[in-house]
Amino acid sequence: MPPAAVICDIDGCLAPETSEAMDADALARLAHWNRNAIREGDRPIVTLCSGRPEPFVEAMCRLIANTRLPAIAENGVWLYMPDANRYERDPSITQSHLDAVHALESWARRELGPRGVTIQPGKSCSVTLYHEDTAYLRSLVPMLQTACRACAWPFRVSMTLLYINCDLAFVSKGTAVRRWIARTGIDRAHLLAIGDTAGDLVVRDEVARFACPANAQERVREQADFVAGKPEIEGVMEILEWARTL
Ligand SMILES: [Mg+2]
Numbered sequence: 232m233p234p235a236a237v238i239c240d241i242d243g244c245l246a247p248e249t250s251e252a253m254d255a256d257a258l259a260r261l262a263h264w265n266r267n268a269i270r271e272g273d274r275p276i277v278t279l280c281s282g283r284p285e286p287f288v289e290a291m292c293r294l295i296a297n298t299r300l301p302a303i304a305e306n307g308v309w310l311y312m313p314d315a316n317r318y319e320r321d322p323s324i325t326q327s328h329l330d331a332v333h334a335l336e337s338w339a340r341r342e343l344g345p346r347g348v349t350i351q352p353g354k355s356c357s358v359t360l361y362h363e364d365t366a367y368l369r370s371l372v373p374m375l376q377t378a379c380r381a382c383a384w385p386f387r388v389s390m391t392l393l394y395i396n397c398d399l400a401f402v403s404k405g406t407a408v409r410r411w412i413a414r415t416g417i418d419r420a421h422l423l424a425i426g427d428t429a430g431d432l433v434v435r436d437e438v439a440r441f442a443c444p445a446n447a448q449e450r451v452r453e454q455a456d457f458v459a460g461k462p463e464i465e466g467v468m469e470i471l472e473w474a475r476t477l
Pocket of ligand 1: 241242244426428
């Protein structure tokens, strides 16, 4: 049976990992897919699951014409409900967690700012750090982990391809998929997820099937039920055609 919904990562899947232009023609084809899915009910609706800030995910959600299913933003902090124009923060995040986010952000600005590290704008319950020299950025991870331990800040510090993410340790794309399932009532048996990096494997554990575009990391390709022959969004379109045949 084809999946009822597809939960898809953005960077490295629907858009390039770098700041290159997005493939607007392919995104228009995905919007066409979603309009048909909603109107005809003949294929799964594609929604999003991303580490990007909520406004970025909300814009992408509207661009791909998903007007129906919640989208996951900021590595699981937010569910954006396009049908109701509502945003729901993970309810387990308290004021003291937000205080820790602000404390970490101040620390990073003070200690890492002079080293050329910038804080990605738009995050609300996490801190994402960038430096143009990725190897140098990676070398700062142990320092951040030590600071979090010393100050008892409850963060998981991890390196993505280009950024350091400091996420509240009890929030992830995986916990958000569980919230998504509770809200939509769509069972995990009817879900397909698409991702390209190791951070997406927590989503893999929450759904029935997992697929990736050709550019995915080796570890991710090994755990996928289907690996597309093409990279990024062309690979995602290939995955969607495969999903229809299930
Ligand atoms: Mg990605």
